[in-house]
Amino acid sequence: MSATKYIHIVDWIMHELDQNRLHSGMKLPSVRSLATQFQCSKNTVVKALEVLKQSHILYPKEKSGYFVVDDYKKPLTSNGQIDFLSAGPDPDVLPYEDFQHCMNQAIDRYKEQLFTYNDVEGLTSLRNELVRYLQNMQIFTKTDHIVVTSGSQQALHILSLMPFPNGKKTILIEEPTYFGMIDVLTLHHIPTMGIRLSNDGIDFEELERTFKTGDIKFFYIVPRCHNPLGHQYTNAEKKKIVALAKKYDVYIVEDDYLGELDSDPKADPLYAHDQNDCVIYVKSFSKVFLPGLRLAAVVLPEGLIPSFSQYKFSADFNTSPLTQGALEIYLRSGMFHYHIQRAKEVYATKLALALDACKTHLPLDILYTKPVNGFYLTIFLPERINVNRLIRMLADRNVQVGDTSGMFLKADGNKAIRISISQVDQQSISEGIFHIAVCIKAFQQKATFNPLSLTSNR
Structure with missing residues (x-):
């Protein structure tokens, strides 16, 4: 039967x-x-x-x-x-009316820029606001280290394709991980290795062996609110990962797409433990805000900024100034905090x-x-x-x-x-x-x- x-x-x-x-x-x-x-x-x-x-x-x-x-x-x-x-x-959480006011203000403020090309790195006024916003998440950086992208997917795409100063070729990912990252790596035939992530975390001995012998360009990691497991790394584990990256000349791409939902006020991003410019911090505004905006911020080490900007320019010249301006107003008004x-x-x-x-x-x-x-x-x-x-x-x-x-x-x-x-x-x-x-x-x-x-x- x-x-x-x-x-x-x-x-x-x-x-x-x-x-x-x-x-x-x-x-x-x-x-x-x-x-x-x-x-x-x-x-x-x-x-x-x-x-x-x-x-x-x-x-x-x-x-x-x-x-x-x-x-x-x-x-x-x-x-x-x-x-x-x-x-x-959740559609019931989306701040449609509030953001509509910000969009109307952005049209008035940035209407001339809708007819011209703008800085490939993003509106300076938004990046200034992002510096202040990211401080609340223990990300302390400067305006010229931030590049605004058309969603985090574009940022991951660029980082996967562009050369890195360490001259390495292979990308290490957690398994399982965000399917959009796997799609990028598979589509472009980029050398990739995986390290198994379970309820108990990752095997740090395996991580060190892989960093040491695997020709690893960068390690892509979702340190909190992991998709699909929901896993959270401890601060001690984050420090250990950053230390290993420094030891073996490996970069880290930290995808903190849901960092605002972390209920632990003492939980830091990996970026907060980086003293050697090896962590690239990617902050999406899709999952916690409005997916259709297609906006993300990437905080880059100084040595990666020229190459990243060049690759972004080849992709889309610049991200929509209208949505950038609206996000700037929304952040500056304090409405994003209440949302x-x-x-x-x-x-x-x-x-x-x-x-x-x-x-x-x-x-x-x-x-x-x-x-x-x-x-x-x-x-x-x-x-x-x-x-x-x-x-x-x-x-x-x-x-x-x-x-x-x-x-x-x-x-x-x-x-x-x-x-x-x-x-x-x-x-x-x-x-x-x-x-x-x-x-x-x-x-x-x-x-x-x-x-x-x-x-x-x-």
């Missing part, structure tokens, strides 16, 4: 609960009657009931049947998709709900990351589960998730799904993860179910 058959039974029971035709403490129809209703075997019905039992929705009474748990709280039903796939900001405070509260609440749902619904043998900030976590899957089939099963339940295969240099053997909570409303997070748990349990029970063991204590 296929997994989808008893998932159909699970869905029917959940629908009955949602419609209050089944409620707390109520006995379900017998296994025999359900088998007749769904035209399936009794074993198939029991599989469905066992899935709901393991999710604390039902419990069995010996010789009496299955009952709805007394303190059952049904998940709230979402009218549309539960989208754990998209990774943009970030609200965003931090919203995403922290959502992440807590997601972690609580994982703890409540997922089988005990399913591992998942437990980030403290950001809006990503990863659920690791057993070898016997077909990830693509699981994703299709969830899509049939209006739950969208993505696998992590594109976040590794080689996808083989990396069975996991990424959960992004940024665009999911709070009421739907637990419901979506419940559906994920049900589908995982369906696969597990298909492989291990024993029909002779039907009862257990509540």
Whole structure:
């Protein structure tokens, strides 16, 4: 019997609960009657009931049947998709009206510059404002060390292609990592090595060996709110990475795209520990603000500025002065600060709900990351589960998730799904993860179910 058959039974029971035709403490129809209703075997019905039992929705009474748990709280039903796939900001957090005022002011202030080419490094007034803004994130730099790019993707593209003073060719990345970086490296056939990142971090002995022998041009790292794991490096680990980079003449590209969401006021970027001009700091304004702006700031060591500017000029001459001017006004007005405070509260609440749902619904043998900030976590899957089939099963339940295969240099053997909570409303997070748990349990029970063991204590 296929997994989808008893998932159909699970869905029917959940629908009955949602419609209050089944409620707390109520006995379900017998296994025999359900088998007749769904035209399936009794074993198939029991599989469905066992899935709901393991999710604390039902419990069995010996010789009496299955009952709805007394303190059952049904998940709230979402009218549309539960989208754990998209990774943009929460639409309800986006400051449309505030930014519209800034855009109107920017048109008045910079309208003449809309008809001319501007500095390839970006508007001087915005870069001056970025110097002040970045100080709040322990990034102390000068205006002429900042280049404004059309999003962080352009910055990563340029850094990957341009030559570096160390004369090295190979780029080292964490695995898994941001798929956009892997796309750049793959598309341009750039020599690349990976170092495995897990819940426990990276192997520093392996990192040192790789720095020493791998002809490493730079190490691309997402030190906090990691995509897709949600991993955070400690300050001690960051200091160690910077020290190793100095020792072996390796640059570091620090992608701090969600740094504003870090709840630890003592957490520093790698850049704060750099005394030798080896860290390149990339700050995107897409994920925490408005993705359509396509704006990022890159803080460069002095020796890299001429080459970086030359490569940027060859790509697009200059980034839109209108969006640059609007961001400058938004930063200077203080509105960005209040926007970030609200965003931090919203995403922290959502992440807590997601972690609580994982703890409540997922089988005990399913591992998942437990980030403290950001809006990503990863659920690791057993070898016997077909990830693509699981994703299709969830899509049939209006739950969208993505696998992590594109976040590794080689996808083989990396069975996991990424959960992004940024665009999911709070009421739907637990419901979506419940559906994920049900589908995982369906696969597990298909492989291990024993029909002779039907009862257990509540």
